[in-house]
Amino acid sequence: MIDSSTKSLPIxxxxxxxxxxxxxxAVHEALPNEDLIYLGDTARLPYGTKSPxxxxxxxxxATQHLQQAGIKLLIVACNTxxxxxLDALRxxxxxxxxxxVVEPGATAAVSACPAGSHLVxxxxxxVRLGAYRKAIEARDADAxxxxxxxxxxxxxxxxxxxxxxxxxAIVRRYLDDAGGDADCVILGCTHFPLIREPIAAALSDxxxxxxxxxxxxxxxxxxxxxxxxxxxxxxxxxxxxxxTDGATRFAxxxxxxxxxxxxPSDVTIVDL
Ligand code: DGL
Numbered sequence: 001m002i003d004s005s006t007k008s009l010p011i012x013x014x015x016x017x018x019x020x021x022x023x024x025x026a027v028h029e030a031l032p033n034e035d036l037i038y039l040g041d042t043a044r045l046p047y048g049t050k051s052p053x054x055x056x057x058x059x060x061x062a063t064q065h066l067q068q069a070g071i072k073l074l075i076v077a078c079n080t081x082x083x084x085x086l087d088a089l090r091x092x093x094x095x096x097x098x099x100x101v102v103e104p105g106a107t108a109a110v111s112a113c114p115a116g117s118h119l120v121x122x123x124x125x126x127v128r129l130g131a132y133r134k135a136i137e138a139r140d141a142d143a144x145x146x147x148x149x150x151x152x153x154x155x156x157x158x159x160x161x162x163x164x165x166x167x168x169a170i171v172r173r174y175l176d177d178a179g180g181d182a183d184c185v186i187l188g189c190t191h192f193p194l195i196r197e198p199i200a201a202a203l204s205d206x207x208x209x210x211x212x213x214x215x216x217x218x219x220x221x222x223x224x225x226x227x228x229x230x231x232x233x234x235x236x237x238x239x240x241x242x243x244t245d246g247a248t249r250f251a252x253x254x255x256x257x258x259x260x261x262x263x264p265s266d267v268t269i270v271d272l
Contacts, residue, residue: 002095002096002227006072010069011072011074012067014063014076015039015081016042018040018158019078019154019189020078020190021258022190022257023101023190023217024239025213025258026213026214026216030218030221031217031220032236033235034224035237035240036238037069037071038240039062039242040254041058041244042245042246043243044058046151047080047123048125049123049124052084052125055081055125059089063089065242067092073096073099073220074099076089076098076101079101079102079123079212082102083102086098097229099220101213104212104219105135105186106138106139107215108210112184112208113143113184114140114142117144117183118183118185118186119145119146119179119185120133120136120145120148122147122149122188127147128149132186147188148174150174150192152174154189157192157253160252162197167195168201168202171195171199171202175199184208184209185210186210187209194257196211240268241254243268244272247264247268254267
């Protein structure tokens, strides 16, 4: 049930790993008074190569863990989990709201390039389901959409090899295989904002690059306002970081996504 005490609960943000910290950062900037709990399911990353059944099960378990802690809204900051499990998660969280990253990303793409050609770079699972294609076409009947799976970019971002010869060569190979440039290139995976530079360098100057972090933050702010769920406190919001494995790696890699240094002691390991 939603009542006035619900307003003071944190927002839950869930991803398969550390990539969703780019979304967390945008949400924190847009809503600095909200408490945030981030759960990265690092023990089971990557989700992008798994079956829809496993992805749904993992996402539901992670959500249950956040629900037990008490959250007022869930952000599924994982494109793959958003593509596969959003309906199941909405059912599980009801009547509380769930926001995925695919729809805000599609909205951002369509408003950046109306009637444009779009190239979605994402994981295998997201591409297999055509999640971005459906979301873009539902918003703009004149849009054309290509989707391409770029699994190796996840590993590059995890390794911190986000620039240089290797990143450049892999990005170019994926873009060639995808059929080249587009008006709008959508970073349809949480990890790809970190590889924005080599992606931009491989594209023509006219291509616009879009990711869903800031649009997701804007949708979150709007949803809280509409449901009267915004935190009434004027204190700065707290940030709690949970992972299912590897606090040291989470801190090292996650710091790059969050844009500030993290210590392993900032991360609590939880068991789902
Ligand atoms: N978080 C995933 C996504 O945005 C990328 C990493 C993974 O495959 O788990 O699709």
